Amino acid sequence: MAKEITSRSENYSQWYNDLVVKADLAENSAVRGCMVIKPYGYAIWEKMQAELDRMFKETGHVNAYFPLFIPKSFFSKEASHVEGFAKECAVVTHYRLKNDPDGKGVIVDPDAKLEEELIVRPTSETIIWHTYKNWIQSWRDLPILINQWANVVRWEMRTRLFLRTAEFLWQEGHTAHATQAEAIEETFKMVNVYANFAEQFMALPVIKGHKSENERFAGALDTLCIEALMQDGKALQAGTSHFLGQNFAKAFDVQFANKEGKLEHVWATSWGVSTRLMGALIMAHSDDNGLVLPPKLAPFQVVIVPIYKSMEQLAEISAKVDAIIPLLKAKGISVKFDDNDAKKPGWKFAEYELKGVPVRLALGPRDIENGTVEVARRDNLSKEVVQLDGIENYVEALLEKIQQTIFNKALAFREEKTTKADTWEEFKDLLTNKGGFISAHWDGTPETEQKIKEETKATIRCIPLDAVEEEGKCIYSGKPSGRRVLFAVAY
Secondary structure, three states: OOOOOOOOOOOHHHHHHHHHHHOOOEEEOOOOOOEEEOHHHHHHHHHHHHHHHHHHHHOOOEEOOOOOEEEHHHHOOOHHHHHHHHHHOEEEEEOOEEEOOOOOOEEEOOOOEEEEEEEEOOOOHHHHHHHHHHHOOEHHHOOEEEEEEEEEEOOOOOOEOOOEOOEEEEEEEEEEEOOHHHHHHHHHHHHHHHHHHHHHOOOOOOEEEEOOHHHOOOOOOEEEEEEEEOOOOOEEEEEEEEEEEOHHHHHOOOEEEOOOOOEEEOEEEEEEEEOHHHHHHHHHHOEOOEOOOOHHHOOOOEEEEEOOOOHHHHHHHHHHHHHHHHHHHHOOOOEEEOOOOOOOHHHHHHHHHHOOOOEEEEEOHHHHHHOEEEEEEOOOOOEEEEEOOOHHHHHHHHHHHHHHHHHHHHHHHHHHOEEEOOOHHHHHHHHHHOOOEEEEEOOOOHHHHHHHHHHHOOEEEEEEOOOOOOOEEOOOOOOEEOOEEEEEOEO
């Protein structure tokens, strides 16, 4: 039988950790703060990668790769950027080991010290803009629309699988433009790509908005984000898109000759999502029985489990399954036939429930005789017996229904957990007793936001793009405010 997991109501954090490990998604590694992504978890990440990569290329972007190591001096060129990442950097100081003269293994060779230390990339703006200086001379060289799939290192002391690890996988887009308007358009375009991906593929409703100055990316003039709500009422930042202005172009002296022959600094953006999306997927949809995966991202969407007592019956079922699988695959449905005779059907049912397989088909001799099959849905744990004839059409429609049902459930939860607060007492009461997103007035100052964070741990998750003008008073300072922003305690 599938291994037990802690219930969400008992201990949400332990439930998450249990699920990641017992559903074979990832595990802690021998390197503190780093994880091993196991095949089943990586298969989900690969599906995410494939869809995002397709969406990037449809919007004109191409992939490239830049070095893992960045000279320390590069970080000194953009002051706010280095300040934002300085405490998280891993630094390479030597390039060689040697045998310990005392016979105790190996030691760092003190004579192999680097002339300049190298930073293991926490993000690639500096190395990329140093490179772009050689690529850009004229307006004809623009825009540059590049994405990189890579790993990065941010030295975290408190880590959680997928959500916050010292090393993680991500993509980072870095674009260069001739005008401010083009760069701003790019910033909005990519946050929309992320929102579409989250909602259409992850079945995850998100809110698009601007980050406050305190939460903005180090070195950016504006950061756009998508924010999602997890089942414990905490928010999770699922993706960001940054308008960098000309900060990095000026820091690395990246100029181009415009159509009139005048030199100008380039305008820049960067944008990224990471394996943190795996954490969002788990926490937004899964239940006490295990994973609940949207069909579009499930490693396989259908599992077929034979029910039999003899090898003759298994052979008969297998022949029928051999005819069904091509019909399903012709519909673009990924399917697994589990005829492993070392595990009983009950164990398989529990295991695939734990792993979140969207649809399970159980087929026995009586089903073949009656021309039927038992269909089980993972999202609501319902079962029904349907006709085998036309099963491919039934399953195709069912997968679409499951995808939409999962989204609708998450959306209804978010709406129920989004509340307006007009006073400081009301704000604190909602945080303590309800959680979720709190829509409240803020006076627009970093000082007030910081005080709210210090007293409640809540931060401004975003200033929604669709926020309407509304006169009010800041919940904390009482000063005038022109619109509401979204607060929450966040991961």
